Amino acid sequence: MPEDKSRKSKDLDSAFGKDSRLTNFSNIDLVKRTGVSLAGRYCVLVCLKTPPDGQRRVAFLISRRFSLLAVRRNRARRLFREVFRRIHPSLQPVWMLLIPRRRILDAKMQDVLEEVRSLLSRSGLCQAQPELD
Secondary structure (H helix, E strand, O other): HHHHHHHHHHHHHHOOOOHHOOOHHHHHHHHHHHHHHEEEEEEEEEEOOOOOOOEEEEEOOOOOOOOOHHHHHHHHHHHHHHHHHHHHHHOOOOOEEOOOOOOOOHOOHHHHHHHHHHHHHHHHOOOOOOOOO
C-alpha cells in the first residue's frame, strides 16, 4: 500500500518537476514576445504553441504588483501549480505563462481550473474535458 501512495506523489511531482518549468529569463521573454495571449476572468494565459524543445513547460509571473502580501501571491502560485498538475496529461507540447488577476484571490480552485481549460481549448492546445476526480 505505501508503494501506491509514493507512486501517486511521484506522478504529481513529475507534472511540475524541474523539467516542466520555464526557469530561464530568455525563454520567458521569448514566450512573452512571440506567444499568443488569452485573457480570462482570473488569469491571463500566454502560450507559445511551437516550443523549441517540444516539451510542456510553464512559468507563473506573480509580482509584487499583484499583491504586496506574500500570502496572497503564494495562494495564486499554489492554485496555478495544482491546475497545471491536473491539465498536464492532456496538454500538447507548449510553453505557457500564467499571470494572475486579483479576482483569483476570491476564486475556488475548480473555477480557475475550468477557466484555464477553456482558455487552452480556445487556443487549440487542450481538449475541453470534464473533471475525472
